[in-house]
Amino acid sequence: MILTGHEIEKQVNNGSIVIEPFDLSNLQPNSYDFHLGKYIKVYTNKILDPKKKNPVKEIEIPNEGLLLKPDELYLGMIEEKMGSKYYVPILRGRSSTGRLGLFVHITADLIDIGSINNWTLMLHSVVPVKVYAGMKIGQVTFWVPKGKIELYNGEYQGSLKPMESQSFKDYQD
Amino acid sequence: MILTGQEITKKVNEGSITIAPFYEDSVNPNSYNYHLSPELLVIEKSLDSRRETKYKKIVIPEEGFVLEPHKLYLGLTKEIIGSTKYVTSLIGRSSIGRLGLFLQITADLGQLGNSHKWTLEMHVVKRLKVYPNMRIGQVSFWVPFGENDYEYIDLYNSSNNPIVSKLYKEFKG
Numbered sequence: 001m002i003l004t005g006h007e008i009e010k011q012v013n014n015g016s017i018v019i020e021p022f023d024l025s026n027l028q029p030n031s032y033d034f035h036l037g038k039y040i041k042v043y044t045n046k047i048l049d050p051k052k053k054n055p056v057k058e059i060e061i062p063n064e065g066l067l068l069k070p071d072e073l074y075l076g077m078i079e080e081k082m083g084s085k086y087y088v089p090i091l092r093g094r095s096s097t098g099r100l101g102l103f104v105h106i107t108a109d110l111i112d113i114g115s116i117n118n119w120t121l122m123l124h125s126v127v128p129v130k131v132y133a134g135m136k137i138g139q140v141t142f143w144v145p146k147g148k149i150e151l152y153n154g155e156y157q158g159s160l161k162p163m164e165s166q167s168f169k170d171y172q173d
Numbered sequence: 174m175i176l177t178g179q180e181i182t183k184k185v186n187e188g189s190i191t192i193a194p195f196y197e198d199s200v201n202p203n204s205y206n207y208h209l210s211p212e213l214l215v216i217e218k219s220l221d222s223r224r225e226t227k228y229k230k231i232v233i234p235e236e237g238f239v240l241e242p243h244k245l246y247l248g249l250t251k252e253i254i255g256s257t258k259y260v261t262s263l264i265g266r267s268s269i270g271r272l273g274l275f276l277q278i279t280a281d282l283g284q285l286g287n288s289h290k291w292t293l294e295m296h297v298v299k300r301l302k303v304y305p306n307m308r309i310g311q312v313s314f315w316v317p318f319g320e321n322d323y324e325y326i327d328l329y330n331s332s333n334n335p336i337v338s339k340l341y342k343e344f345k346g
Contacts, residue, residue: 107276110311150178170308
């Protein structure tokens with residue numbers, strides 16, 4: 001079951017869902033629109049390797065916007081801190097950003113229950129597209145789980161900026 | 174409703190979900206991490222929906238294989254996965270999405286039915302090395318609503334190899 005907008009609002013008010021800051025104007029019939037934070041990270045290596053720490057450079061999106069180029073991967077962040085210990089979040093783009101050819105995640109839309117963070121976005125565009133800090137870039141939905149809940153306690157917890165892949169930790173003993 | 178990690182483990186133990194082999198340490202708060210089989214199909218450059226896809230089959234060596242942008246690869250899960258009671262959804266992991274690897278091309282929804290190894294539709298934004306047996310994606314399980322007594326005629330579920338599109342068979346004459 002997916003939560004309606006009214007239910008999201010109710011659960012935010014009783015503390016079961018975290019969306020900070022929360023503004024009613026972003027509430028949709030069955031999702032909540034989130035915004036793009038101002039920091040972006042880009043990998044600097046030509047070949048990425050999941051077994052290694054891949055170096056990144058950080059960019060601050062200028063006021064005049066940042067042009068995303070196809071063939072490049074940009075790790076962005078959500079301006080809002082979001083998550084829940086009771087519902088499973090799934091994030092995605094908005095139809096308005098999808099129509100511009102912008103991916104906001106790369107086949108990883110499912111968030112672990114208990115991950116309450118400024119989640120990292122995997123930005124990738126089909127055609128060159130300019131993005132701006134603070135723009136409404138995607139939406140989050142909340143789903144009812146079944147079964148005993150064990151909360152997320154992974155390596156991305158507490159991230160306040162876009163966080164590059166920690167997959168190399170899979171290969172550490 | 175989406176099953177929590179503990180519920181997935183319970184259903185695997187009871188037999189209503191198949192994940193084989195099953196590793197406890199691959200269970201997430203609300204999904205299970207699947208691994209990459211060494212078999213990989215490198216798909217020809219230009220495709221025609223009316224024709225059978227041509228490809229080159231390779232085995233990913235232990236030292237890894239670099240996936241190139243603008244190309245399509247069909248991979249395979251190491252695990253046999255499926256359920257006749259819960260609906261599967263296969264996606265990537267956030268750690269791998271952050272490296273720009275798509276595991277599905279807008280086709281993440283599985284069907285109720287037989288268990289098998291799943292074909293992965295792999296595509297990278299930047300050059301990325303992949304390794305055999307790496308933890309590459311995640312599968313979630315969803316409670317369906319409604320009668321579930323049909324037999325899904327799956328074009329693909331009889332084999333445990335990556336399988337190219339059979340769309341061409343839908344064209345007559």
